[in-house]
Amino acid sequence: MTQQPASDERRPANNGRKAAARNRAALVTAARQVYAEYGLDAPLSAIARRAGVGQGVLYRHFPDRAAVATAVLDENVAQIERAAAAPGADIAGVFGVLTWHQTQSTAFVNILHADGAVARSGIPAYASALSGRVERALRTLLPDDHRLAAAKDDLMIAVAMVSGSVTGPTRELRERRALAAWRLLGVEVGPVRPFDGEEGGQPPLD
Amino acid sequence: MTQQPASDERRPANNGRKAAARNRAALVTAARQVYAEYGLDAPLSAIARRAGVGQGVLYRHFPDRAAVATAVLDENVAQIERAAAAPGADIAGVFGVLTWHQTQSTAFVNILHADGAVARSGIPAYASALSGRVERALRTLLPDDHRLAAAKDDLMIAVAMVSGSVTGPTRELRERRALAAWRLLGVEVGPVRPFDGEEGGQPPLD
Amino acid sequence: MTQQPASDERRPANNGRKAAARNRAALVTAARQVYAEYGLDAPLSAIARRAGVGQGVLYRHFPDRAAVATAVLDENVAQIERAAAAPGADIAGVFGVLTWHQTQSTAFVNILHADGAVARSGIPAYASALSGRVERALRTLLPDDHRLAAAKDDLMIAVAMVSGSVTGPTRELRERRALAAWRLLGVEVGPVRPFDGEEGGQPPLD
């Protein structure tokens, strides 16, 4: 007599620790896609479904709606940090990477505001942390004589301004407007692109 | 299965035909307040409740969610138009009035984007109309040699940029940031105030 | 404005995965009863309530109002199909079973019309599928020299005619009228009864 499963119901496979990490990654990827299609208010069930996991798994990995969004945006911020930390990085180049993400996803744009509409979606505290990381990354490369180094707040105000200018249905249009914004600010920007191309295939967030 | 009034309980007062206009006004005022507290996604029932009317009244006056928001924002836009049409108006002064409204309500800010988050709230078509009215009002006063008159899109991109900069918990803080934004743009702005002070007591939108 | 579970009150029992099939069956049974009492326009909430489940469960199992009705009527049609497929079946016997269902539930009657009032209830496409299944079942047994085999449409027109005759407050009365109708058509009908008695206890649909 060989072993029998306890019941005749098929029990969902328990794939162990490894699967847990894989599930988390799948959720973040799925969330990125879903946000892109339906916005930050998309039903969490849609994210779980697209990730191919049960609803419960989502709750296991993320305590609330905000945590999911943060996890998604975290990748964008991390990329900016890496761009800033890369050997030979200069501020114009990082502005270019930043601009890429701004034009890529309006959700990312909102996070930099760290309040307003984003706050409404329940992305509260996490957001300003992300915003702070972006600021630190930029400031490490900002020369003292840069146009945005004069007043303390100018740097992030300028970033917010560019974010504000980034509207329109296509990324190309948004990029055009973002570049016009930087030009109006008199700030030089490098090529608008993801860092390392590593996220080139990423769908936009929103 | 037709609807029944369910009970023969007494029916609250019918305030007659005169009340119609008053109710509409009450709804707009209530909407302004509710938007301020809960954002553009606030339940319509909350607006009706705050206005002290039944749900049906809201639907009688406004066919959909967008119409409510439009009615609210329309007052802000109208004020900018009046400011631009006033004798002796100059572009800096109107920028000041515009900035007042930008700092007063984030909902108004969103409308100028005419897409993105606002579109999500179902404010789509109306929004761009309002945005167009603002642009026309500004452009009538824009001198040919103005910094924002060079490229066709610069004017509204600049407005969007200032909108982007307008974040923060208090109006005063938002005004400070807005003025910093205009300064970074190299654009002169008059006093930040409502036109005629007529709407000074208005609660912020969002 | 995201949804809240509103209270931390205790949440009624989750009966686990096994209950799913049981719930679906309960919904179909409840729907049958509710349709019988209130007609095909009965509120879906009434069906869920009678089935002892939340509203969401109904939507989980049936995407829309039509799917519920179809599930209910499907059992009636299936019984006619089984009657037609039974060894030794003859057309008169199947007419008898058909007539049983016609007298049992006016909802079933309507489905055979496959339009009109039924269409209004939003049962559109499904209905004609069910009607087609009845036709196919009957036609397999229809002798070439049968009175209703002459013209292509006569069979289902006759069925519709009997359906039309089936009115009145009690099933017995409806049966009497149905038999009179078949007699006027000159068509022989077997005993009016459910097939196998298996659904004898079913409440009427409408």
Added chain:
Amino acid sequence: MTQQPASDERRPANNGRKAAARNRAALVTAARQVYAEYGLDAPLSAIARRAGVGQGVLYRHFPDRAAVATAVLDENVAQIERAAAAPGADIAGVFGVLTWHQTQSTAFVNILHADGAVARSGIPAYASALSGRVERALRTLLPDDHRLAAAKDDLMIAVAMVSGSVTGPTRELRERRALAAWRLLGVEVGPVRPFDGEEGGQPPLD
């Protein structure tokens, strides 16, 4: 000084007795059209609106939903009565007129059932009265040796059967099916047409 209206509000004209009758007629006409487009469940407000009167007027003339429907159908029945009372009328001719109305409006069909779906729409008692009038009109012309004169109920059962057969999207198709039904019943029918052509332009009911 000429007389002034009591208030500066425009008061709706009170057109007196004459207008009352005109309003009633307008309501019946409007109801006929609205039923044709939206079915018997159409909102009463739609009927009032199409008639160009306030909601209150509808309630003044008709106590409930059923009364409206009855008033509409009354005209159809009256026409059948006139056809039966016309000099030289014969039963086949009246069947033709009856069939015209059956194919013209499914609402009329339902009324002849005097229960079922119609009852649900709240057309209760009135309906059987109308049905009775049709029966009396037909029976005055029914020869004793007519196929439908043998058993007492056969006449109206046959009418109901034809009603049952009358389905399909176009009047022409419905007429074809109705004629097939009469043929299956072995009953001769005259030309399918309105009486006197007087109501030829009437929109169908449903």
Added chain:
DNA sequence: AATGAATGAGGATTCATTCAT
């Protein structure tokens, strides 16, 4: 650890009916 069914509150929307004017 995962699944995914169930719950049920919440929000949108529609209409029958009343009633001040």
Added chain:
DNA sequence: GATGAATGAATCCTCATTCAT
């Protein structure tokens, strides 16, 4: 007599969240 605004109950449908398995 007529108008048409207002009421608010009822229904539909969606989702966040829990929890038995």
